[in-house]
Amino acid sequence: MADDTFYMKQALMEAQKAFASGEVPVGAVVVCRDRIIGRGHNLTEMLNDVTAHAEMQAITAAANNLGGKYLNECTLYVTVEPCVMCAGAIAWAQTGKLVFGAADDKRGYQKYAPDALHPKTVVIKGVLADECAQLMKDFFKKRR
Amino acid sequence: MADDTFYMKQALMEAQKAFASGEVPVGAVVVCRDRIIGRGHNLTEMLNDVTAHAEMQAITAAANNLGGKYLNECTLYVTVEPCVMCAGAIAWAQTGKLVFGAADDKRGYQKYAPDALHPKTVVIKGVLADECAQLMKDFFKKRR
Numbered sequence: 266m267a268d269d270t271f272y273m274k275q276a277l278m279e280a281q282k283a284f285a286s287g288e289v290p291v292g293a294v295v296v297c298r299d300r301i302i303g304r305g306h307n308l309t310e311m312l313n314d315v316t317a318h319a320e321m322q323a324i325t326a327a328a329n330n331l332g333g334k335y336l337n338e339c340t341l342y343v344t345v346e347p348c349v350m351c352a353g354a355i356a357w358a359q360t361g362k363l364v365f366g367a368a369d370d371k372r373g374y375q376k377y378a379p380d381a382l383h384p385k386t387v388v389i390k391g392v393l394a395d396e397c398a399q400l401m402k403d404f405f406k407k408r409r
Numbered sequence: 410m411a412d413d414t415f416y417m418k419q420a421l422m423e424a425q426k427a428f429a430s431g432e433v434p435v436g437a438v439v440v441c442r443d444r445i446i447g448r449g450h451n452l453t454e455m456l457n458d459v460t461a462h463a464e465m466q467a468i469t470a471a472a473n474n475l476g477g478k479y480l481n482e483c484t485l486y487v488t489v490e491p492c493v494m495c496a497g498a499i500a501w502a503q504t505g506k507l508v509f510g511a512a513d514d515k516r517g518y519q520k521y522a523p524d525a526l527h528p529k530t531v532v533i534k535g536v537l538a539d540e541c542a543q544l545m546k547d548f549f550k551k552r553r
Contacts, residue, residue, distance in 0.1 A: 309478065313472055313473065313476065313477070313478050314468075314469050314472050314473070314478060315468065315472070315478050315479075315498060315501035315502045316460070316465055316468060316469055316498050316501070321460055324458075324459065324460060325458050325460055328457055328458055328459070329457065329458070332457065333457070334453065334457050334458060334459050335459075348497055348501075349493055349494075349496065349497035349500070349522050349525045350493075350494050350495075350496075350497025350498045350500075350501060351494075351497070352493065352494075352497075353492055353493035353494025353495070353496075353497055354459060354460050354494045356493070356494075357459035357460070357492075357494060358459045377522050377524055377525050378493050378521050378522035378525060380521055381493045381521050381522060
């Protein structure tokens with residue numbers, strides 16, 4: 266069984282796609298029974314849509330793939346701590362497990378909505394946190 | 410200049426479309442300079458997607474219409490208090506004004522994320538609250 270680091274690397278690959286397109290580099294994958302059933306990276310600039318975060322894309326793709334809108338048996342991997350919007354979506358999807366890389370002290374859900382997730386969602390923090398954070402730092406340094 | 414009641418009636422019309430399709434009856438419109446530039450109603454069942462709330466559809470439509478992703482000059486009218494996810498989206502869009510009808514004590518953002526909105530967003534509550542709430546009650550009564 267592949268481990269959390271393996272799938273976080275997959276999420277990082279998604280984040281790198283965002284980086285390459287000039288988007289804030291956040292990536293996500295949804296995994297169900299050791300298979301990636303949804304991928305997404307931030308597309309807010311390209312789609313001109315504030316709702317087009319990596320997690321939203323990955324959740325929508327996974328539900329589409331499963332043919333059901335609940336992700337109880339799934340794990341969402343995302344390179345950066347989800348924002349309030351995405352935490353709300355993760356809750357509505359009743360996501361079984363959330364694994365995130367870098368914390369986001371400014372926009373992360375833990376600050377504004379610590380109880381937003383579904384109570385049954387297992388949360389693992391800090392997987393490949395340095396790599397995930399470094400990509401963000403590189404992006405914002407480039408933009409300055 | 411049309412008033413908040415006028416546009417909330419438009420949001421209610423959207424909610425009625427949801428009701429007629431067997432969706433939880435929530436509707437939204439985005440108004441910019443006295444013109445409706447985005448409409449949406451809950452489509453979570455039809456799209457099999459937990460992110461397909463009325464507000465999300467309306468925000469995406471409005472940004473698409475404007476050609477810009479920020480809604481600083483706009484008002485979002487929604488028949489029911491937004492959830493945490495939608496409040497997060499309303500914040501990202503820097504929505505100028507939020508007007509909602511019925512409160513949602515169970516899933517509304519005010520309980521889980523009272524500070525989720527952008528600090529500059531003006532919030533008006535309770536416009537046509539009874540009509541908005543009644544549609545929800547009728548829907549859930551029918552489903553029992």
